Amino acid sequence: MRAYRFIWSRFMAVASPFDHASRRERLRSLLVTSDLELLVVSRGVHVRYLTGFTGDSTVLLVGRKQDLLVSDGRYTEQLARECAGLAAHVRPSSQKLVDAVPEVIRAQGVNRVGVESASITLAEMERWRELLPAVAWKSCQGLVEGLRVVKDARELQEIQLAVELAQKAYTTWRHGGFSPGTTEKQASDQLEFTLRGIGAQESAFPLIIAGDDGAALPHYHPTAKVLPENGVLLVDWGAQTVHGYKSDLTRTTLLGKGPKPFPQTPELEPAHQAVRTAQMAAIPWLKPGVECSQVDKAVRESLAKVNLEQYFVHGTGHGFGLEIHEAPWFRHGNPEKLQAGMVVTIEPGVYFPERWGIRVEDDFLVTPEGGVCLSDLPRGLELGPRS
Numbered sequence: 376m377r378a379y380r381f382i383w384s385r386f387m388a389v390a391s392p393f394d395h396a397s398r399r400e401r402l403r404s405l406l407v408t409s410d411l412e413l414l415v416v417s418r419g420v421h422v423r424y425l426t427g428f429t430g431d432s433t434v435l436l437v438g439r440k441q442d443l444l445v446s447d448g449r450y451t452e453q454l455a456r457e458c459a460g461l462a463a464h465v466r467p468s469s470q471k472l473v474d475a476v477p478e479v480i481r482a483q484g485v486n487r488v489g490v491e492s493a494s495i496t497l498a499e500m501e502r503w504r505e506l507l508p509a510v511a512w513k514s515c516q517g518l519v520e521g522l523r524v525v526k527d528a529r530e531l532q533e534i535q536l537a538v539e540l541a542q543k544a545y546t547t548w549r550h551g552g553f554s555p556g557t558t559e560k561q562a563s564d565q566l567e568f569t570l571r572g573i574g575a576q577e578s579a580f581p582l583i584i585a586g587d588d589g590a591a592l593p594h595y596h597p598t599a600k601v602l603p604e605n606g607v608l609l610v611d612w613g614a615q616t617v618h619g620y621k622s623d624l625t626r627t628t629l630l631g632k633g634p635k636p637f638p639q640t641p642e643l644e645p646a647h648q649a650v651r652t653a654q655m656a657a658i659p660w661l662k663p664g665v666e667c668s669q670v671d672k673a674v675r676e677s678l679a680k681v682n683l684e685q686y687f688v689h690g691t692g693h694g695f696g697l698e699i700h701e702a703p704w705f706r707h708g709n710p711e712k713l714q715a716g717m718v719v720t721i722e723p724g725v726y727f728p729e730r731w732g733i734r735v736e737d738d739f740l741v742t743p744e745g746g747v748c749l750s751d752l753p754r755g756l757e758l759g760p761r762s
Contacts, residue, residue: 392529393427393529393530393618394527394529395424395425395426395427395458398424398425398522399425399426399437399442401522402414402425402437402518402519402522403437403438403439405518405521406437406438406439406489407439409489409513409515409518410487410513411487411488411489411513411515412438412439412483412485412486412487412488413436413437413438413439413480413483413485413487413488413489414436414437414488414489414490414491414515414518415434415435415436415476415480415488415489415490415491415495416434416435416436416437416491416519417434417490417491417494417495418491418493418494418519419431419433420697420698421435421491421494421519421523422434422435422444423619423697424519424522424523424697425437425519426444426457426458426461427457427458428444428450428453428454428457428458429453429457429619430446430449430450430453430454432446432447432449432450432472433445433446433447433450433454434446434472434476436476436479436480436483438483438485441462442461442462443461443462443463443464443479443483444458444461444462444463444464445463445464445466445472445475445476445479446463446464446465446466447465447466447468447472448465448467448468450465451463451465464479473498473499473502473503474502474506476503477502477503477506477507478506480507480510481506481507485510486509486510486511487510487511487513488507488510488511488512488513489512489513489514489515489518490503490512490513490514490515491515491516491518491519492514492515492516493516500512520701520702523696523697523701524694524701524702524703524714524717525714525715525716525717526696526716526717526718527716530620530696531716531718531740533616533618533620534620534621534622534695534696534718534738534749535749536616536620537575537579537613537614537615537616537620537621537622538614538622538624538738538749538750540570540573540574540575540614540616540622541570541575541579541612541613541614541622541624541750542624542750542751542752543573544566544569544570544572544573544575544612544614545566545610545612545624545626545752546752547569547573548565548566548569549610549628551565553602553630555604556601557601557602558597558598558599558600558601558602559584559585559586559589559597559598559599559600559601559602560584560597560598560599562584562597562602563582563584563597566578566582566584566610566612567582570612570614575614575615575616576615576616576617576619577615578612578613578614578615579612579613579614579615579621579622579623579695579699580613580621580623580699581596582597582610582611582612583595583596583597583609583610583611583612583625584597584608584609584610585597585607585608585609585610585611585732586600586601586602586603586606586607586608586609586630587603587606587607587730587731588728588729588730588731589609590607590608590609590627590726590731590732590733590734591726591727591728591729591730591731591732592726592732593688593689593724593726593732593734595609602630603630603631604630604631605629605630605631606629606630606631606731607627607628607629607630607643607731607732607733608627608628608629608630609625609626609627609732609733609734610625610626610627610628611623611624611625611734611736612624612625613699619697620696620697621695621696621697621698621699622695622738622749622750623695623699623720623722623736623738624736624737624738624750624752625722625724625734625735625736626735626736626752626754627647627650627732627733627734627735627756628755628756628757629756629757643731643733643756644756645681646683646725646733647733647735647756649677649678649681649683649725650678650723650724650725650733650734650735651735651754652677653674653675653677653678653687653723654674654721654722654723654735654737656673656674656676656677657670657673657674657691657692657705657721657723658721658739658745658746658748659673659745659746660673661713661719661721661739661741661745661746662713662741662743662744662745662746663712663713663714663715663741663743664712664713665712665713666709666710666711666712666713667703667704667705667706667709667710667711667712667713668705668706668707668708668709668710670691670692670705670713670721671690671691671705671706671707671709672707674687674691674705674721674723675687675691675707677723678723678725683725686725686726686727687723687724687725687726688726689724690704690705690706691705691706691721691722691723692704692705692719692720692721692722692736693705693719693720694717694718694719694720695718695719695720695738696718703717703719705719705721713741714741715741715742715743716740716741716742717740717741718738718739718740718741718749719738719739719741720736720737720738720739721736721737721739722734722735722736722737723735735754737749737750737754738750
């Protein structure tokens, strides 16, 4: 996979501020084609993507000529710092946000308003219709998501940093070994501490540290179970940068001091190799114009050759960035086509209930020339120290 990394330098630029204004301009151009005069952006991650604001309880109104944030007094100073030059309406503490938004919309004098229907409640929508009965409301999905799916150069830098932080933390944590009696939860806490200690804001998601049969659960939660002295260790982890961008990696290795900690399961190494081969089978398809379903198909066909497809119980991968799970989605029947600038995971796995599971996950950038692997940690089943 290292061979793909040379393309990376062609996609990078010198670090620069996030250009939130340009993002809003791109969204503004979509208002015309959607026959909207204004869009109510209510998803917190979308508000952050379009403005840089990191607080909550705040809505962004994007109009054809101007933009306006609707927030409250807790964030007056924060808005001035993070969103300099962007107008803001600060509602009084006696007024609810659900009532402030239509008040501001009324002042704009608009009649055709779009809402992010996936992020508002039915009660909120009914209240807005009650307060603004003359407005033609339109349910909108995918407008901001469509912008976010292709990362700009600044975002790519941030994601690469998230990958590097995750890899450095894992290497430090893993090489330190585990003292006898260490539980999955304690190991998870240690990795979280290591991530933050090297510069990550926090982990990108709740960490998965799974020993033996716990590894057979794809979305396992670490417990008070002691790590096996000789057994499987599956680690699914990632870092989040101070600007909110994430990484997502998985490695499956063995714990133990002996050369053959698994004499009772000789199929473990072939299964691990099959998962790695399946991941490699997906890489040639990571290029613009390829349907997401084709990437998923390549992985499943690879596993089917060794009769392991039935043990692969989830999608092949997904996009990520400000969220750990974003479009595109590598799954059967998804016709969405890859575009240059998408950042995705490829994460095949096989799971044997009450025994063990194996997953190998890496992060990739789609470029005009093909897939670039952003992560380069060893993927083998090499033995790790118990202490």
